[in-house]
Amino acid sequence: MSAPPLILASTSRYRRELLERLQLPFDAVAPGVDETPLPGEAPAALAQRLALAKAQAVAALHPHAVVIGSDQVADLDGQAIGKPHTHERAVAQLQAMSGRSVVFQTAVAVVRASAGVAEVRLSPVVVKFRDLSADEIETYLRREQPYDCAGSAKSEGLGITLLRSVESQDPTALVGLPLTTVCELMMMAGLHPLGLHVDAAQPPTGT
16 A cells, blocks of 8 residues: 655745655645734644644645644743744844743644544743844844744754753754654654554554
């Protein structure tokens, strides 16, 4: 029996580059999901809701595919910090996070509608920022322009210079797609990352 197709419900080049590490063929499809937070919604809940909504939106059009959705929300004392989109908002974000610990709530969901699989997991990453000067913030933003990254800190680039420490069970979670969790959920949906046979909705042996 042939393996189901794999779809990434995202047009993010960062997530696409991460998923390419698994060396599996996949398509990337824009989910078209409204990312507006609900009133009073906690950052972790927002990330999980959006990750699942993205995967479900694409899975509705491709029910036999294994669809991956992901979302990341920076959490500063319970307040959600999303993508800045503008230079001014990025400056304000980094000023607020200077010298503070921020939790990057990274959620990933895998949906295979034809098999009744819809799972979502959270992979939080605790990041401690250095005390940042105005010159450091301005120079970093002008050089990196991370306006499409939650919290304005692109850790895979110059953003690493802003950080004092990173605590995570999966180093890929901070970039936006926790691959260890992705592999686990893919196997539950019937797609083994090494191309081996696995039944959908059956958890991997030993978990």
